Amino acid sequence: MSETPDSAVQTATAAVRTYIEQHRAAFLDDLAQWLRIPSVSAQPEHDADVRRSADWLAAALRETGFPEVEILQTPGAPAVFAEWPSGEPGAPTVLVYGHHDVQPAAREDGWHSDPFEPVITDGRMYARGAADDKGQVFFHTLGVRAHLAATGRTAPAVNLKLLIEGEEESGSPHFRALVEEHAERLAADAVIVSDTGMWSEDTPTVCTGMRGLAECEIQLYGPGQDIHSGSFGGAVPNPATAAARLVAALHDADQHVTVPGFYDGIAELTDAERELFAELPFDETEWLRTARSGATYGEAGFSTLERIWARPTAEVNGIGGGYQGPGGKTIIPASAMVKLSFRLVAGQDPQHIEKRVTDWVGEQLPAGIRHEITWSAATRPCLTPLGHPALQSVVRAMSQAFGTKVRFTREGGSGPAADLQDVLAAPVLFLGISVPSDGWHAPNEKVELDLLFKGVETAALLWSDLAATAV
Amino acid sequence: MSETPDSAVQTATAAVRTYIEQHRAAFLDDLAQWLRIPSVSAQPEHDADVRRSADWLAAALRETGFPEVEILQTPGAPAVFAEWPSGEPGAPTVLVYGHHDVQPAAREDGWHSDPFEPVITDGRMYARGAADDKGQVFFHTLGVRAHLAATGRTAPAVNLKLLIEGEEESGSPHFRALVEEHAERLAADAVIVSDTGMWSEDTPTVCTGMRGLAECEIQLYGPGQDIHSGSFGGAVPNPATAAARLVAALHDADQHVTVPGFYDGIAELTDAERELFAELPFDETEWLRTARSGATYGEAGFSTLERIWARPTAEVNGIGGGYQGPGGKTIIPASAMVKLSFRLVAGQDPQHIEKRVTDWVGEQLPAGIRHEITWSAATRPCLTPLGHPALQSVVRAMSQAFGTKVRFTREGGSGPAADLQDVLAAPVLFLGISVPSDGWHAPNEKVELDLLFKGVETAALLWSDLAATAV
Known part of the structure; x- marks a missing residue:
């Protein structure tokens, strides 16, 4: 007598849990070993540690069973690539993305224990990288083993690939080139990014997209040197005034961005x-406490969650010009500077935005103010439609693991996931189990062990579901 | 047979010139001696030099014949006061203002010779302070001697007072208090300020007023710390944006200042x-070269000279907030800062301006942006009406010395002259012989010797004229 699909899932889940329970202690020991390697990509004195971290992970993946594991060199820190073919014709290919480098951390920043000596207390593991991102990368190792154990397979139900980069905390400067170089080996039907979080411990969520990012610096030049505001004030253009007027002109009274063409092609x-956003248990007071802001403020007609997840922004990240020391100095400054960043949403093309903003800036400035505008590498937005079958698979696996309804979020930030979406032309799904209190980039970063093992479970259940779904 | 007034002046002028010619070499030797004292008030390592400069001047004034000379102590650098009563009942009292401290100077800034070792070349004396202001203070010593020699008097025709401060190049922090403390001794019917310049060598001019100055720093506070522009961008107020909008809102499209009440009481x-302004041989191209600006820019309906001499301004001297280092940083900054200065013209009251601007700033800021505004000590504007008899005396003496028509200018900057005007309730006249090429505050400062001796002549002729004029 064959089981119904539901009872099949229940059986698989039970098997997965049994396997995880048996391997729980060893898994945590291994993760702790990895967390002891201070793979801080932003600090050159840790270059060797980042390489050691890649080597450690490569060995762990080989031990997990991946038949093909390779360190991929970049001009910076190395990435780790692993592949485990399903062996079944027609099986979908999935690429898991994460990173093995971590943010800087020092005991004196306010850590209660050595950030590179993991401590388990009250069901949490404290260490730099516990949540961001070693813990979330590592749950895939036990995940795929549990998947094999529960299904009796010797290879995963999907062609499973992992790409774990080593420069995410340094802005992924070589990531796109890496993906382009290895595009054929990385080719996948879906990308699973495990480097995000969920709403809260009680509210598991799947992120469906991230905003993109375009960034520029505008240098404004007025007089050939700082000049006396008494002798010349009121009769020549002031570049600090010009900088301020540029920033002020970016938005209208409703906080819509005024740059012509900025909203072209946007997915409303x-x-x-x-x-779905409104269903989330959003507490604005609590959110403001996290933001440490005294008030919300933004585009008319949108809620706070809509503003940060689904609306583009024009933000000034830095402004400077003239005298900034103590006291006064009665000058018209020679120059000023503005750093702007634009968060972009699905449908917006960074190149189009850059061109439109560049044109607009040129039109704003009076005679006598020269300018230079420099754009940094942009990140495209990514968004997976709610109805996408692979997204539905992730939701089912996660619901099963957590035993509750899974909701949807988006991410206001931007990340290299978009490069995978672009270069590989594959949908990006986010499987993250971190919660806001985990302290990414902060002292006393931790991961909740319960959630970590829910991540293992989700990963263990996901491959069978994806294989059964046309992705 | 008595001489006609005109021929009397001719005779007096000839006598003055003869006397000056006889004492020219000794005068330059003495001035060079004074210029060798590096009385840099802004640099604490020169405190002793500033005191030595005051002592040197006091001795020189005693030698000139001033019966009363005193060093006036302040909490900072000392000033020198000297008085020479006319002895004639009803003689007017005149107070000459100047300063004995100088700007910093170092050979490596681009000086062709040691800034504190005067060099005479091609009819110019090069040294820090040659024009600003030791040369212009010192011409009054030979001036009063020539006045006595030419008139056969043993005391000046006016009650002559000198107040030569030692902190002008440091913003005169104790000057007003000094004037208030010694108001009775300093009391005068007119103040002669010898710390300005004239249009050009060919166009002698008298300045009739200076703009006032109110200065503030505005600190703006947003989130409690820099926050992630991805996680929060678009949904909380950004203090750098608020700073920029404040600056942008200061002016309308015609570059009129928008702060309500800003133009209250102004002397149009x-x-x-x-x-009179339009009569001056103003060359805008040359002026732009001096300003090192690519274009003029300012309040609609006014010429460049009107803008800098007779119109008030709102200028940003410094702005800063967020990340200003290399590359980008995707933050919403915790704070931002703006330094504003307002040049004021006759009729504007600094206290009224401060109140109006303070109120206006408070009204501009959104919820979630806290601010603090701090005002520095203000300087009032000063303006002497064209028809004032003492001003006419200065014009006559200068015309006679230069042998050509004297025109009128104003000064766009602000200075302690206004404190004398206020506290002593006396009109302020400007007798300055420096020209724009003299390089105030710049390397290779110099004074044109021809003009320096025209200053001596003017001072020598002025006291008789003032005594004969009801001031």
């Missing part, structure tokens, strides 16, 4: 998406 | 004054 929120 | 330019 559907009513269904807005309803 | 008369047609006669505008015509």
Whole structure:
């Protein structure tokens, strides 16, 4: 008598849990070993540690069973690539993305224990990288083993690939080139990014997209040197004034961005998406406490969650010009500077935005103010439609693991996931189990062990579901 | 047979010139001696030099014949006061103002010779302080001697007082208090300021007023710390944006200042004054070269000279907030800062301006942006009406010395002259012989010797004229 699909899932889940329970202690020991390697990509004195971290992970993946594991060199820190073919014709290919480098951390920043000596207390593991991102990368190792154990397979139900980069905390400067170089080996039907979080311990969520990012610096030049504001004030253009007026002119009174063409091609929120956002147990007071801001502020007609997840922004990250020391100095400054960043949403093309902003800036400035505008490498937005079958697989696996309804979020930030989406032309799904209190980039970073093992479970259940779904 | 007034002046002028010619070499030797003292008030390592400069001047004034000379102590650098009563009942009292401290100077800034070792070349004396202001203070010593020699008097025709401060190049922090403390001794019917310049060598001019100055720093606070522009961008107020919008909102499209009440009480330019400005041989291209600006820019309806001499301004001297280092940083900054200065013209009251600007700033900021505004000590504007008899005396003496028509200018900057005007309730006249090429505050400062001796002549002729004029 064959089981119903539901009872098959229940059986698989039970088997997965049994396997995880048996391997729990060894898994935590291994993770702790990895966390002891201070793979801080931003600090050159840790270059050797980042390489050691890649080597450690490569060995761990080989031990997990991946038949093909390789260190991929970049001009910076190395990435780790691993592949485990399903062996079944027609099986979908999935690429898991994460990173093995971590943020800087020092005991004197306020850590209660050595950031590179993991401590388990009250069901949490404290260490730099515990949540961001070693813990979330590592749950895939036990995940795939549990998947094999529960299904009796010797290879995963999907062609499973992992790409774990080593420069994410340094802005992934070589990531896109790496993906382009190895595009054929990395080719996948779906990308699973395990470098995000969920709403809260009680509210598991799947992120469906990230905003993109375009960044520029505008240098403004007025007089050939700082000049006396008494002798010349009121009769020549002031570059600090010009900088301020540029920033002020970026938005209208409703906080819409005024740059012509800025909203071209944008994917407007559907009513269904807005309803899903509104369903989340959002506490604005609590959110403001996290933001440490005294008030919300933004584009008219949108809620706070809509503003940070689904609306583009024009933000000034830095401004400077003239005399900034103590006291006064009655000058018209020779120059000023503005750093702007634009968060972009699905449908917006960074190159188009850069061109439109560049044109607009040139039109704003009076005679006598020269300028230079420099754009940094942009990140495209990414968004997976709610109805995408691979997204549905992730939701089912996660619901099963957590035993509750899974909701949807987006991410206001930007990340290299978009490069995978672009270069590999594959949808990006986010499987992250971190919670806001985990302290990414902060002292006393931790991962909740319960959630870590829910991540293992989700990963263990996901491959069978994806293989059964046309992705 | 008595001489006609004109021929009396001719005779006096000839006598003055003869006397000056006889004492020219000794005068330059003495001035060079004073210029060798590096009385840099802004540099604490020169405190002793500033005191030595005051002592040197006091001795020189005693030798000139001033019966009363005293060093006036302040919490900072000392000033020198000297008085020479006329002895004639009803003689007017005149106070000459100047300063004995100088700007910093170092050979490596681009000086062709040691800034504190005067060099005479091609009719110019090069040294820090040659024009600003030791040369212009010192011409009064030979001036009063020539006045006595030419008139056969043993005391000046006016009650002559000198107040030569030692902190002008450091913003005169104790000057007003000094004037208030010694107001009775300093009391005068007119103040002669010898710390300005004239239009050019060919166009002698008298300055009739200076702009006032109010200065503030505005600190703006947003989130409690720099926050991630991905996680929060678009949904909280950004203090750098608020700073920029404040600056941008200061002016309307015609570059009028928008702060309500800013123009209250202002003395509008008369047609006669505008015509006098327009008569000056103003070369805008040359002026832009001096300003090192690519274009003029300012309040609609006013010429460049009107803008800098007779119109108030709102200028940003410094702005800063967020990340200003190399590359980008995707933050919403915790704070930002703006330094504003307002040049004021006759009729504007600094306290009224401070109140109006303070109120206005408070009204501009959104919820979630806290601010603090700090005002520095203000300087009032000063303006002597064209028809004032003492001003006419200065014009006559200068015309006679230079042998040509004297025109009128104003000064766009602000200075302690206004404190004398206020505290002593006396009109301020400007007798300055420096020219724009003299390089105040710059390397290779110099004074034109021809003009220096025209200053001596003017001072020598002025006291008789003032005594004969009801001031």
